Amino acid sequence: MTNLEAGSEAALVELGRRFLYPNYRQPDLVLVRGQGAVLWDASDRRYLDLYAGIAVSALGHGHPALVRAVSEQAARLVHVSNYYFNEPNVRLAARLCALTGMDRAFFANSGTEAVEAALKLVRRHFFAQGQRERLRVIAFHNSFHGRTLGALAATGQDKYREGFGLLPNVSHVPYGDLDAVRSALGPDVAAIIVEPVQGEGGVLPAPKGFLPGLRALADEHGCFLIADEIQTGIGRTGTFLAVEHDKVRPDVVVLAKGLGGGVPIGAMLCTRSLEGALPPGSHGSTFGGNPLASAAALAVLDTMESEGLLAAVRARAGTLAAGLERLAQRYPKTVVAHRGLGLLQALVLAPEVDARALVSDLQKAGVLVTVAGACALRFSPPLVITDAEIEEGLSIVERVLATRS
Ligand SMILES: Cc1ncc(COP(=O)(O)O)c(C=O)c1O
Incomplete structure (x- = not known):
């Protein structure tokens, strides 16, 4: 018997490593809840969600309208x-x-x-x-x-x-x-x-x-x-x-x-x-x-x-683009370009940068993003993300990039 009852993150990771088909590369963490553009793991660590479950969670996590619609429909x-x-x-x-x-x-x-x-x-x-x-x-x-x-x-x-x-x-x-x-x-x-x-x-x-x-x-x-x-x-x-x-x-x-x-x-x-x-x-x-x-x-x-989300996406996209452009200019050894449209943007990394290692460093610093293609760090946050959350995320990304340059 594993120590599943204890519910510790390490125990859950152990179950996943043992019983899930090993076609993914999950790190040692288990996400258990979310609110808006923020996620928490089973050890109560907080993460800014800048990937939205691979461009999925449009309304972020726990949006009352989605919760209500799903609950009511499930009952009906x-x-x-x-x-x-x-x-x-x-x-x-x-x-x-x-x-x-x-x-x-x-x-x-x-x-x-x-x-x-x-x-x-x-x-x-x-x-x-x-x-x-x-x-x-x-x-x-x-x-x-x-x-x-x-x-x-x-x-x-x-x-x-x-x-x-x-x-x-x-x-x-x-x-x-x-x-x-x-x-x-x-x-x-x-x-x-x-x-x-x-x-x-x-x-x-x-x-x-x-x-x-x-x-x-x-x-x-x-x-x-x-x-x-x-x-x-x-x-x-x-x-x-x-x-x-x-x-x-x-x-x-x-x-x-x-x-x-x-x-x-x-x-x-x-x-x-x-x-x-x-x-x-x-x-x-x-x-x-x-x-x-x-x-x-x-x-x-x-x-x-x-909630006027199309207009919101256009506004937030400007904040994200400006921030990523700034990072591309400040860290040219790591980031060779910035590109994208709306809330689907990327920092293009220099060929010698290990993109997965960078994603892992960002995760440890409290930001979740994904790799797209061979060398793009993809940002696809929930459409409901705020400017303050984008700025917070960008400053964490900057801190991690600074330690590498
Ligand atoms: C453009 C595009 N088409 C198709 C798919 C496949 O979608 P799914 O993973 O839901 O099957 C994806 C998933 O990333 C995608 O980005």
Whole structure:
């Protein structure tokens, strides 16, 4: 018997090390509660949350609106399956279509599943039209679209793909290179899938003109444009979708992460032209769009509106950008650049810096951030973070950077 009853952090870490599948690299700490942009571990140490569970906890932790919505919905109805409509789900579908300019919503339980639905959607559309060979998808080097075999086939980073034997029919071309996309296009291409900011790839915003250029190329070739807004959507970049910065309307939008504020839910939204592509029986999900997750998502959307979170993100993004720029200038040996959009920003570290070791030093100093790509220190705080919390976080980051220079 372990000393689980004692509930000490060390005992919980020991259980995790012994029984969890060892595919992650957790440090020796257990997070037990949170409030706003602050988290506490089982030893009652306090951390500023500048990563939001990988750009997920849009409303931070313990937001009363999310707590109330989930509690009330849990008491009323948690699950019915898609054999029947459920109220929060139909309301959520209508709301998301209104917010994104899309016409139809399919619900899943994660980002990867939403991507999977989008890939199946565009392929089956052409199949139904008798274009059975029109299966190819153009994706980008350095992209991340998820980890099922289909979504992984679209992901453009070897470190995630290696060893899994991937599905064919995806071409990868350099991000930002419209000529390369043009060359890769052909009558067998069903869709182009793109992140408006490459998140996992290292927080790389699309170069100016790239997304409108993709829209034009997709139209020229009669293929679809899928915007993977799983990391960038739900206000993270200061507009509801990141494609709004470029006034681009995709044919398909995939969402997850911030949508449920931490409750798992993914969504694949599409325009009317694709509404017949997946007839009943062709695709589905037991849990997708369940009342609990849908109620959580509605609470996130309500709160974004009632608290003016899009404007708040734009204001906080300025504070974060100014602070990170200052750090880039003060510590040029460690930080070679600053980049990002909205509350998805990064310090690009010099190649010789061990990014994971720096994340670990920051965690010990009381700030939680993540590594994206090979060398980007990613900041993706809750959208409700305050300027004071950002400044506090930046001063801790500065203290840690100072000890290294
Ligand atoms: C752009 C993008 N697409 C897809 C995914 C996969 O989402 P999930 O981990 O919820 O399956 C992620 C996750 O990081 C992502 O950032």
